[in-house]
Amino acid sequence: MVQAFEEISAADFFYRNRDIAGFTNPSRAIFSSIRELVENSLDASDQSRIPPEIYIRLSFEYEGSMKGSGEVKAEDESLFENGFRGTEPKVYRLRVADNGSGVPARHIPAAFGQVLFGSKYKLKQTRGTFGLGGTMALLYGQITTHKHALVKSSTGGARIYIYKIMVDIPRNRPIILDRKILLNKEGWRGTIVEFSLEGDYAKAMSRILEYLKQTALVNPYANIMFIDPKGRLYKFTRVTTQMPRPPKETKPHPYGVDVEAIQRLIRVTPCRNMVDFMRNHFHRVGEKTSHKFLEFAGIGKTINPRKLSRERIVRLVKMMKRFRNFLPPDASCLSPISEELLKAGILKELQPEFIAFCQRQPSTYSGHPFIVEVAIAYGGNIARKNDLVLYRFANRIPLLYDEASDVSWRIIKRINWRRYKVSLDMPIAILVHICSTKVPYKTVGKEFIADRPEVKREVLNGIREAARQLQRFLTKREHVERERKRLSTFSKYLPKIAQFSTELAGKKRPPDIKKLLWSVKKYEEK
Amino acid sequence: MKKSKSAALERKKEVVAKLESFGLDLYEQMEKGVFPSIKMPSRSIENIRYSPEFRQYILGERKVHRSARNIRHIRPFTQLVWTAFFAHELAKHRKTSTLRDVYYSAQAYNMSFKDQPESNNIITDLETISGFAREDFNVFPEERSAIFGDLTIEYTVPGYEGKQLNLTSHPDGVMIGPALTSSEFAKTGADKVIAIEKGGLFTRFVEEQVHRKFNALLVLTAGQAPRATRHFIHRLNKELSLPVYIFTDGDPWGMHIAMVIISGSANAAHLRELTTPDAKWSGVWASDIVKYKLPSDPLTAVDVKRLYELQRDPRYEGKLWQRETKRFLKIKKKAEQEAFSRYGLTYIVDEYLPAKLEALEED
Ligand SMILES: Nc1ncnc2c1ncn2[C@@H]1O[C@H](COP(=O)(O)OP(=O)(O)O)[C@@H](O)[C@H]1O
Numbered sequence: 001m002v003q004a005f006e007e008i009s010a011a012d013f014f015y016r017n018r019d020i021a022g023f024t025n026p027s028r029a030i031f032s033s034i035r036e037l038v039e040n041s042l043d044a045s046d047q048s049r050i051p052p053e054i055y056i057r058l059s060f061e062y063e064g065s066m067k068g069s070g071e072v073k074a075e076d077e078s079l080f081e082n083g084f085r086g087t088e089p090k091v092y093r094l095r096v097a098d099n100g101s102g103v104p105a106r107h108i109p110a111a112f113g114q115v116l117f118g119s120k121y122k123l124k125q126t127r128g129t130f131g132l133g134g135t136m137a138l139l140y141g142q143i144t145t146h147k148h149a150l151v152k153s154s155t156g157g158a159r160i161y162i163y164k165i166m167v168d169i170p171r172n173r174p175i176i177l178d179r180k181i182l183l184n185k186e187g188w189r190g191t192i193v194e195f196s197l198e199g200d201y202a203k204a205m206s207r208i209l210e211y212l213k214q215t216a217l218v219n220p221y222a223n224i225m226f227i228d229p230k231g232r233l234y235k236f237t238r239v240t241t242q243m244p245r246p247p248k249e250t251k252p253h254p255y256g257v258d259v260e261a262i263q264r265l266i267r268v269t270p271c272r273n274m275v276d277f278m279r280n281h282f283h284r285v286g287e288k289t290s291h292k293f294l295e296f297a298g299i300g301k302t303i304n305p306r307k308l309s310r311e312r313i314v315r316l317v318k319m320m321k322r323f324r325n326f327l328p329p330d331a332s333c334l335s336p337i338s339e340e341l342l343k344a345g346i347l348k349e350l351q352p353e354f355i356a357f358c359q360r361q362p363s364t365y366s367g368h369p370f371i372v373e374v375a376i377a378y379g380g381n382i383a384r385k386n387d388l389v390l391y392r393f394a395n396r397i398p399l400l401y402d403e404a405s406d407v408s409w410r411i412i413k414r415i416n417w418r419r420y421k422v423s424l425d426m427p428i429a430i431l432v433h434i435c436s437t438k439v440p441y442k443t444v445g446k447e448f449i450a451d452r453p454e455v456k457r458e459v460l461n462g463i464r465e466a467a468r469q470l471q472r473f474l475t476k477r478e479h480v481e482r483e484r485k486r487l488s489t490f491s492k493y494l495p496k497i498a499q500f501s502t503e504l505a506g507k508k509r510p511p512d513i514k515k516l517l518w519s520v521k522k523y524e525e526k
Numbered sequence: 527m528k529k530s531k532s533a534a535l536e537r538k539k540e541v542v543a544k545l546e547s548f549g550l551d552l553y554e555q556m557e558k559g560v561f562p563s564i565k566m567p568s569r570s571i572e573n574i575r576y577s578p579e580f581r582q583y584i585l586g587e588r589k590v591h592r593s594a595r596n597i598r599h600i601r602p603f604t605q606l607v608w609t610a611f612f613a614h615e616l617a618k619h620r621k622t623s624t625l626r627d628v629y630y631s632a633q634a635y636n637m638s639f640k641d642q643p644e645s646n647n648i649i650t651d652l653e654t655i656s657g658f659a660r661e662d663f664n665v666f667p668e669e670r671s672a673i674f675g676d677l678t679i680e681y682t683v684p685g686y687e688g689k690q691l692n693l694t695s696h697p698d699g700v701m702i703g704p705a706l707t708s709s710e711f712a713k714t715g716a717d718k719v720i721a722i723e724k725g726g727l728f729t730r731f732v733e734e735q736v737h738r739k740f741n742a743l744l745v746l747t748a749g750q751a752p753r754a755t756r757h758f759i760h761r762l763n764k765e766l767s768l769p770v771y772i773f774t775d776g777d778p779w780g781m782h783i784a785m786v787i788i789s790g791s792a793n794a795a796h797l798r799e800l801t802t803p804d805a806k807w808s809g810v811w812a813s814d815i816v817k818y819k820l821p822s823d824p825l826t827a828v829d830v831k832r833l834y835e836l837q838r839d840p841r842y843e844g845k846l847w848q849r850e851t852k853r854f855l856k857i858k859k860k861a862e863q864e865a866f867s868r869y870g871l872t873y874i875v876d877e878y879l880p881a882k883l884e885a886l887e888e889d
């Protein structure tokens with residue numbers, strides 16, 4: 001027999017392997033759909049620099065069947081808590097509207113109807129990465145309901161575009177079923193995506209709400225509204241209109257490039273010698289560094305980059321990794337949350353008594369810059385559950401799944417908390433935020449951060465620094481508490497001593513102890 | 527005997543005066559605008575030593591300082607002042623109380639003790655400061671012992687003042703409780719005191735008329751003698767000049783019951799007048815077990831360990847004590863008082879006791 005060979009498209013690949021993108025089963029799929037669309041909306045408003053207004057509506061359409069939703073994997077235990085077989089997935093309609101940048105009309109079909117098409121391949125911090133998430137949600141809806149999706153968008157110009165699209169899965173191309181153009185009289189800008197999908201809201205509900213709450217926490221400048229299938233409204237209101245400093249697009253850092261990247265640069269470079277080439281195309285490489293590096297690498301400064309031989313290119317990349325004197329990437333391509341905003345978000349969602357914060361200096365792994373931010377919150381609405389609560393964030397989105405595999409989780413487990421006066425039954429939440437041009441996720445599903453030594457070190461030091469602040473707070477609190485107790489002890493017992501001695505001595509009036517009590521009050525321990 | 531007539535009442539007055547001056551001292555300190563504080567002898571082990579002169583344990587020179595200024599002291603300090611106040615109330619109204627009572631009464635003043643030991647400890651503090659035993663403050667322990675014999679006492683407790691009672695009136699004996707402890711001795715026909723460890727033998731002695739045959743007052747210690755009983759024996763010896771003989775089981779524990787009546791305990795090193803140094807332990811000795819071929823049990827490991835401890839105890843320096851502890855260890859046997867019953871019920875009274883008392887009087 002002759003074996004049949006065939007090629008599949010990217011859309012087909014992700015259709016077949018949708019679980020790696022977080023579309024494992026009806027409950028997880030509904031969570032991932034909401035998440036991907038919300039993250040697109042947040043990215044779009046980061047770009048327009050206008051505080052986001054995001055409106056999410058999930059409504060029940062009709063009882064569904066399992067047809068087309070594919071096999072269900074039993075390993076995903078968290079979704080099977082209540083026994084999966086009991087409930088049939090239903091068909092819901094999801095609508096997410098935002099006031100973000102909008103999508104230019106000519107890109108709308110591809111942006112939503114084609115996998116691996118997007119605007120975020122540049123070197124700067126964004127939530128989306130591969131041009132995958134939003135399209136996957138629509139694709140999932142399509143395969144479970146056989147229905148098209150509606151996308152309405154305007155970049156604020158004269159027109160609003162409405163597209164009815166589907167994904168041509170075998171070819172990974174959008175199919176445009178209809179296109180309408182409206183006049184944009186109000187000057188509206190934003191994007192509305194609406195489609196049907198099969199899902200299990202009852203099971204996904206708690207995760208979705210947790211996701212929105214944590215999203216509101218790291219994006220305290222966002223207004224988020226969610227109307228669930230029961231008609232309940234969940235509203236997360238912004239506490240500030242200030243947004244984090246926007247990331248700048250950056251050039252690649254020499255530590256992070258490979259042979260392919262160099263070859264692409266050579267093809268387009270206008271530079272005629274290696275000094276200029278290094279200086280113009282790489283991050284943090286100036287005149288001086290360029291000279292020093294070329295001397296170190298033993299590559300002629302005057303060589304025309306276009307004339308570099310294959311061997312030379314390989315050598316160039318190798319020496320780039322070895323050279324110790326490149327300046328580390330700067331963080332302008334990153335957009336950390338900042339102390340002020342993170343504290344505002346924590347205060348709004350958790351109402352703690354105290355927040356410690358630490359932003360680490362920018363660092364790099366494999367040439368990718370990253371910044372770690374850690375906050376530790378104490379008290380308020382944080383649950384006491386005999387363990388510390390961990391909130392993980394990457395590029396300002398919450399990570400909810402696979403907590404135990406995350407680098408932060410492992411670090412927290414290994415820290416000797418008693419050293420910081422922390423006992424596990426205290427109401428303490430630890431928030432770890434990692435932002436990077438390339439977050440070191442372990443999977444496509446954006447669920448947990450890999451154990452990179454550079455990242456691990458920064459997270460560990462960040463947690464330690466914040467823990468020290470917490471320790472100072474707890475010590476001070478303990479001190480105040482002790483002082484209060486001390487005073488109340490004196491004012492409880494001294495009058496009794498006075499009373500009983502008066503009776504023993506047979507005196508009429510008790511001695512004046514006001515002065516004594518006052519003197520204890522002024523007394524400061526230590 | 528006239529002299530002793532007022533002794534009990536005098537002592538009560540002294541106690542009250544002492545408590546009042548304690549209160550006044552604190553009062554004046556506070557009036558001067560300083561935190562009240564007190565000094566008292568330390569009761570820590572290092573400050574307890576045996577005094578050959580007093581023939582009992584006494585406290586050394588070390589003092590502890592307690593101040594209301596100190597956050598760790600103020601609670602026990604307040605409890606101490608309250609206890610003094612409470613003792614004063616008891617004395618004033620001529621009421622008695624028990625240790626348990628004191629513990630509960632504190633709650634009425636919002637002065638709760640953590641537990642009974644805490645309350646007991648504060649009472650011991652008050653004893654240490656004042657030099658008076660808690661019985662002087664009319665605070666008695668629960669356990670009671672009894673006395674039987676020809677002693678006429680005169681009550682001083684309210685409602686009974688001046689009333690007299692002869693202690694042969696009831697064959698079970700009369701309980702050595704607050705009323706008896708605070709009574710005066712009016713007259714006695716007895717010329718000795720015999721203290722007995724166990725209730726069974728005490729009853730037998732009464733039945734066998736030991737008090738008449740030997741002209742003795744019989745005291746039941748009921749195991750380790752309570753402090754009220756030790757003080758009572760002390761008074762019988764001091765005020766009436768009666769020699770005291772103590773009859774216990776023949777083992778280290780019986781020996782020590784006798785010893786505590788004679789020389790007191792380390793726990794009461796802060797107090798006087800609880801001991802009767804001239805009292806005599808009259809058996810059952812180790813040598814009696816051999817001599818009378820008494821039915822016996824082998825010593826247990828705990829008994830042996832205890833005997834070695836006693837040998838090193840300064841109270842046991844005397845010849846008799848060293849000889850008997852050594853002999854116990856040698857014969858490795860012990861016997862109870864009742865062991866004499868093998869020779870018939872009255873043997874102990876008819877044979878053993880006369881021989882023993884005679885021998886001891888000659889000593
Ligand atoms: N709400 C939105 N507003 C503006 N642009 C959007 C929106 N949603 C999607 N896009 C555009 O569509 C592209 C593809 O989105 P998506 O498939 O989610 O991939 P990714 O977010 O990883 O780039 C994005 O890169 C973005 O340019």
Ligand SMILES: [Mg+2]
Pocket residue numbers: 036039040127128129131132133134
């Ligand atoms: Mg996306």
